[in-house]
Amino acid sequence: MTLAEAKPDIAGKNILIVEDELLLALDLQSIVEDLGAVVLGPASSIETAMALLGKDAPDAALLDANLRGSRVTPVAEALKERNIPFVMVTGYGRLAMAEAILEEAPRVRKPFSPEDIRAALADLLDTSP
16 A cells, blocks of 8 residues: 555645655655655745745645754744645654744654654544545
8 A cells, every 4th residue: 555545635635745855845745745745945034935835825835943053043033924734854853853833843853764754644634534
């Protein structure tokens, strides 16, 4: 059974990926596309992510906490203002994030599995198995 067959309700959803490590971004993109969703990005900087948000409205987002030394907080705040759910995909522990918006967000720990990402998106999009 493929990931998309395991969770067909994710198919067709627009998912913003914000990740500055190329291999991880490509891995996330592959997982999301295997689920049948459409990838916006991946964005490797806050500026690129904000530009994508200005053009498209994702159904959900996967955010790395740290983009080349800058926190992803402005992107998280823009998503929250638009009522777009997001999950942090990070190697940072809970105590490492000082900003409440990042601290309170659901989290997938790096390294992640395709199932971790599928489950996180299912929870964000409130889909049933």
